[in-house]
Amino acid sequence: xxxYTKAGDKGTTSLIGGTKVSKADLRIDSYGTVDELxxxxxxxxDQTININRSNFLRSIQNNLFIIGSILALEDDAKFKIxxxxxxxxxxxxxxxxxxxxQVEPLRNFILPGGHQSISFGxxxxxxxxxxxxxxxxxxxxxxxxxxxxxxxxxxxxxxFMLCRQMHKDLQIDEIHWKSR
Numbered sequence: 001x002x003x004y005t006k007a008g009d010k011g012t013t014s015l016i017g018g019t020k021v022s023k024a025d026l027r028i029d030s031y032g033t034v035d036e037l038x039x040x041x042x043x044x045x046d047q048t049i050n051i052n053r054s055n056f057l058r059s060i061q062n063n064l065f066i067i068g069s070i071l072a073l074e075d076d077a078k079f080k081i082x083x084x085x086x087x088x089x090x091x092x093x094x095x096x097x098x099x100x101x102q103v104e105p106l107r108n109f110i111l112p113g114g115h116q117s118i119s120f121g122x123x124x125x126x127x128x129x130x131x132x133x134x135x136x137x138x139x140x141x142x143x144x145x146x147x148x149x150x151x152x153x154x155x156x157x158x159x160f161m162l163c164r165q166m167h168k169d170l171q172i173d174e175i176h177w178k179s180r
Contacts, residue, residue: 016081017074030138031071033131034152038064040124047117049166056095060155063088067148071135075142084147092154099161103168109177110164118166125159128152 007013012020013028021028038061044050045057069081112122132152138144167174 015074015077016069016072016079017077019074026134026138027071027142030131030134031068033127033134034064034068034071037124037127037131038068040120040127043120044117044124044162047120049117049169050162053162056091059091060158063151067151070145070148071138083145084151086147089147089151089154092151092158096154096158096161099165103161103164106164108174111175111177112163113175114167114172115170117170118163118172121159121163121166125156125163128156128159132156 008023011023013023014020015027041057041061041064045054045061050057063084066082066084070083073079073081113119132149135144135149135152139149164174
């Protein structure tokens with residue numbers, strides 16, 4: 001099997017179901033950003049500091065692949081693909097709650113940085129927020145399962161809290177924003 005098909009050489013691609021759309025289509029931008037996020041989550045899972053969290057981070061990657069599939073599925077397609085369930089969001093909420101009791105209460109805005117692993121997490125959080133914005137924009141023209149943008153919203157919260165946990169685990173002070 002060849003990895004290249006040349007099918008996209010004219011700036012179009014196909015959704016799951018066969019409909020051709022521009023590679024600049026908001027739907028393509030949405031699932032492309034989810035794919036980018038998935039790569040950053042993989043980078044986070046590969047960090048030594050996250051060895052005990054790697055299974056959870058890999059489950060997030062699987063869910064992001066499901067989200068990408070949902071976003072790539074043309075409207076009214078008859079294909080069966082996996083879907084998100086409420087338990088996927090609950091798992092993120094439970095992980096956030098577990099971290100919340102371990103870190104100091106948030107009293108300041110926090111600047112990204114302090115350690116490379118933490119910075120990877122903050123970049124993932126920012127990409128997650130962008131993916132969420134794109135999916136919300138997509139809902140103006142396309143029906144999108146609300147669990148998709150709820151999951152992305154909760155995931156960005158989890159990534160923020162994961163960065164706080166990594167600060168604690170690495171014994172590195174959070175960098176507080178200082179107003180003028």
